Amino acid sequence: MSMAQTQKHRWITGQTHADREAVYGAGDAGQGVFFIEAHRQLRGPYTAAGELLRQLIPTVQQRWPELVERHVVEILSLAPELRAVVPTSRETLTSIAIPEERTRFYARARTLRLTNGVIELLKKLADPARMGPLKLVFENAGDCEHLDGEFFATILRRAHPAQIEVTLSTKPEIEQEMVREALEKYAERVEAPATTQHQPASIETDVLALAKRFVQSDGISDRAEEIAAYESLTEEQRQALHDERADELVARDEVTLGLGAIPWHRERGSSTKAAILALRTPLDYCLNMGFYESCLDFGLRGRKFVDWSDENLEMMWAFTTKSTNSLAALGRAEEAEVLYNDARAHTDNEVILMQAAYATSMLYTRHRQDRDHSTARYWINQALDLAAKVSDEKGRIFRTVFYNNGLALVEMHVGNIEEALRLVTDGQARLNEMLGENEQMLHRSVLMNNKAHILSAMKRYEEALSELNEVIAIDPNYPEYHFDRGNVFSKMDRLAEAINDYTHGIEISPPFPELYYNRAAAYNRMGETQKALADYSYLLEIEPTNLDGRLNRATLYLEAGETGAARLDVEEGLAQDPQHAQLLCTLGLIEMAEEHPEAAEKALRAALAVDETLLEAYANLSVLLFEKEDAQGAVEVLTAAIQHHPQAAVLYFNRAWALQALERYEEAAEDYTQALELGSEEAQEIYFQRGVCLLELGLEEEAFADWKRHLASGESPYLDTIQQVAPVLTNL
Structure with missing residues (x-):
């Protein structure tokens, strides 16, 4: 080893x-x-x-x-x-x-x-x-x-x-x-x-010294005598030690001490007010940094020190709403809604009710597993109604624009894309008219980016690029914007420019898996297989659970003939998700490439058992059955496939081939015709094979017309056959 x-x-x-x-x-x-x-x-x-x-x-x-x-x-x-x-x-x-x-x-x-x-x-x-x-x-x-x-x-x-x-x-x-x-x-x-072995202290003066050592360790000492000494003190004595230690740490003026030891000591000190402030500071910091588990912890700890009284209302709402923001980010939307309902039950403060309504809307349209856009619309309208009551004109307009941006997301989710665009565009115009040049730049950039997403979804790519160019000019170090612009370039088949944006995003960001995934796809479309493989490999190093990346790398390996490497990726992926239809299908292709027909059929049928609509599995299973001389089985598989994909030319082409082998020429000719009407890329082959079927049906004139089209399409592998059966066609 x-x-x-x-x-x-x-x-x-x-x-x-x-x-x-x-x-x-x-x-x-x-x-x-x-x-x-x-x-x-x-x-x-x-x-x-x-x-x-x-x-x-x-x-x-x-x-x-x-x-x-x-x-x-x-x-x-x-x-x-x-x-x-x-x-x-x-x-x-x-x-x-x-x-x-x-x-x-x-x-x-x-x-x-x-x-x-x-x-x-x-x-x-x-x-x-x-x-x-x-x-x-x-x-x-x-x-x-x-x-x-x-x-x-x-x-x-x-x-x-x-x-x-x-x-x-x-x-x-x-x-x-x-x-x-x-x-x-x-x-x-x-x-x-x-x-x-630690012995308990025996002298009273030793007890205080030992207890102080425990407090000075910020509560992490596991020495039995220190813990016992600390627990033996009166509450007032313990509070005094915590106050002293907290003051020492505050004097050091280090940000991260305020995320750990300082709030821990203040919670155990003599001042409730100091404890609340010591928890509020890291609450805000952790939310802003995206440290959501810690933000939630500080929020729940803070809620224990305050209530919904007028005196504590601002702090209670801060601890509550930042806990809910964290819960939503952590995928725990139902728990977040419980806290919003608690707020609604305990206060009639319109600012809190407005913010809770907006946030609840976002839970339903964005964060919940069981999304409910009708409920989301109800809550966003509640927020807009309350925003209309804000007395300060500037605050009222900003809140209205902000909540309309949320409404635009709901409209996007229900397919009202034109309305989403209108809401965002109107919001931009109102903010630009109301705000100074450098005010609310973050939200204005968010609106630009959202508008770019909507325009891209509408395939108005040049306009989407214009928005993204503007937002990148004002916020050049935000890697997601380069990712988004790269995606628009990719949709426009401007792959070199897409790769440039993905690469720049990589250069200015900590490792960002989606950038590597999308750049790999762009490299692959450009034929840069080795670069695509390198990006997929790094993606899987930093995010080994990325099944799409693993599937795509396996496909590249398979196309390169490296079936062993492809098999390793597929097996690793299936270990994570044994019911992944596309991985099972790829396993079938690997088995076919390695000439294991029974294993290939098992894998392809397993893929279809998971996803009965998987076109690639149907197509390859039909080929496998045909090669095993089971043309009838191939017909049955393709007939089932066509029920799910009535517009897939390849299915009609494959079924026609199998029907022809079964000497069911009329049905085969009909399928060849259907494949042509659906724009099959195999038109030249179809003209020859349909001609064969028509000859078998005694329709010589129509058959020769098809062969003439076949010959006109390019060099023919069937020239000898045509010369023997219809020499007049080759002499034209």
């Missing part, structure tokens, strides 16, 4: 930090070796990955600044304190929008892009020409925040231990399933022996 198959990362488990540390040896730090505390209470999202960057980047900035510039988005998203070290940033209208103008939030998938970008940076640094092999040890990794869990699961899968050796140190049980599964698959488990 190769090293790649046998070498693994390390998973050290033990009940206490001291037991685990005795195994991995924290004193062995040196060049390329990093020890990171990963407990979520310290800095919240990206506690571990952010600390790794805080330790790495000052050196990297000095020695390889080009790497920092390439990955600046990832670096500053995970470790914002590094703005003091990193001199540049690739800002967008989304990232710089003031809170009052923040009308767009990042996609949930963005955090995985950030993680993959950091891993790309680490792999570049682990090159022998730079830092060489890295060893990363993460303590308390089982108590990490969700986004560090995403980072751990991804780096364990993507990093080869010979290049980047990852050690996760955890308690025996791990809550996060994705971390546990990655460790079980990619790491060798080492159980640390229990070697430490």
